[in-house]
Amino acid sequence: MFDIITALSTNLFRTFIIKKFMTIFFPTEIEDKRKEHLLYFLFFTVTVTVYLMFHFPPANIAVNLLMIYLLTQLYHGEQKKKVMVSLLIYGINMACDILSIYSFSNYTVGQDYNEIAAYVTVLLISLCEFITERFLIKRRETAFTPPYWNVLMLIPVISIAILFVLLMHNLNDRMLLILVSAGILFINMLIFYLYNALLDAYMKLEENALFERQIASYANQLDVLIQSEEKVSSFRHDMKHHLAELVIMAEKENHQEIKDYIQHMDMFIENKDQYSNSGNKEVDSILNYMLGKAQETLKQVEYKICIPKEIGIRLFDLNVIFGNLLENAITAAGCSEDKCLSVYVRYEKGMLFVHIRNSYEKCVRKQGNEYLTTKKDTGRHGIGLQNVKRVVDSYRGSMKISDKENIFDVKIMLYAMKMK
Numbered sequence: 001m002f003d004i005i006t007a008l009s010t011n012l013f014r015t016f017i018i019k020k021f022m023t024i025f026f027p028t029e030i031e032d033k034r035k036e037h038l039l040y041f042l043f044f045t046v047t048v049t050v051y052l053m054f055h056f057p058p059a060n061i062a063v064n065l066l067m068i069y070l071l072t073q074l075y076h077g078e079q080k081k082k083v084m085v086s087l088l089i090y091g092i093n094m095a096c097d098i099l100s101i102y103s104f105s106n107y108t109v110g111q112d113y114n115e116i117a118a119y120v121t122v123l124l125i126s127l128c129e130f131i132t133e134r135f136l137i138k139r140r141e142t143a144f145t146p147p148y149w150n151v152l153m154l155i156p157v158i159s160i161a162i163l164f165v166l167l168m169h170n171l172n173d174r175m176l177l178i179l180v181s182a183g184i185l186f187i188n189m190l191i192f193y194l195y196n197a198l199l200d201a202y203m204k205l206e207e208n209a210l211f212e213r214q215i216a217s218y219a220n221q222l223d224v225l226i227q228s229e230e231k232v233s234s235f236r237h238d239m240k241h242h243l244a245e246l247v248i249m250a251e252k253e254n255h256q257e258i259k260d261y262i263q264h265m266d267m268f269i270e271n272k273d274q275y276s277n278s279g280n281k282e283v284d285s286i287l288n289y290m291l292g293k294a295q296e297t298l299k300q301v302e303y304k305i306c307i308p309k310e311i312g313i314r315l316f317d318l319n320v321i322f323g324n325l326l327e328n329a330i331t332a333a334g335c336s337e338d339k340c341l342s343v344y345v346r347y348e349k350g351m352l353f354v355h356i357r358n359s360y361e362k363c364v365r366k367q368g369n370e371y372l373t374t375k376k377d378t379g380r381h382g383i384g385l386q387n388v389k390r391v392v393d394s395y396r397g398s399m400k401i402s403d404k405e406n407i408f409d410v411k412i413m414l415y416a417m418k419m420k
Helices: 002-025 033-054 057-072 079-104 115-136 149-168 174-237 239-251 255-269 281-297 315-334 384-394
Strands: 300-306 340-348 351-359 365-367 370-372 398-404 407-415
Touching (some): 002 033, 002 057, 002 079, 002 115, 057 149, 079 115, 079 174, 149 174, 281 315
Parallel strands (some): 300 340
Antiparallel strands (some): 340 351, 398 407
């Protein structure tokens, strides 16, 4: 009876710790709370039942790994990240389990072990979770999975395999088992640090690229403004001559000539490099820069921008959306035969709508519902669309992507924030 109470209480505490581990890696907002509670209850019930019925390590390992992976399906994220997180959490769990068991007795597979070891196990797992949350993982709840995740994933796989072999061979050297399990626990804890370091490095690469693009867009916008000012100054200088000519035409009642002359005046003032003139300097600078690049390389560029001066969306986020989407679209369209791009941006009733279409030639790469980069430098370029999706989600918006008949189509809707 005491064994059952120990198993139930420790497994309940372990379930709570695993839930806390999940919040380190995945967004915590789950709409279906009933489903969340049901899955965690199922995890608790299945794992404790298998443990009490079999006392067989291979069965416990398989069931725990499967159930932890099932829990990750509650959260938003890539499947490869969910696999890696499942292995990391169970690797920590297994190392703590073996370390505590052999610290109190010379355990043999199939036998009962000291009940105190079970409580020590959950305390060790709790300590590992606290250290990970407090000191090792800084970028929490990030959907992006860093490159080389498969190398990181190999370490907990090898750790679980080593611990399993040592456990099944019933080695009599307790000190060796304690040292090995402690070393493996330390190595797996380091994986959390390496994961965070890789994530931080690649996110900073993307942020640096965004800042470079932002600087270039401001420089381009400055050139556009200077050109516009020069044209206006020149036009103002010759204004009296234009008015005199219009007066002569009016006296002769040459209405068509007056229209043509005014049209030429308008064309003279118009700056061909100013594609967006909404008054919103952030959007104008980004779109003028990117559309200018598009005009240089593509055959057909269509655009329509209709937004107010203030739209309640941060400049950095606008740069993420327009910079990544237009850069990808221009690159893909430039490699196609049609070389066409269309950009439509409008603001209506507190919502920003973005619709970008481009032609493409090569086959798109997908993993499930996620689009992958076709660029050679996958480490550098694999996170653009993920960052766009992250920004869209932060504004409670939606993003729909389709690729049909060699046309890549992206539609985005954002709810703007209230301006202070």
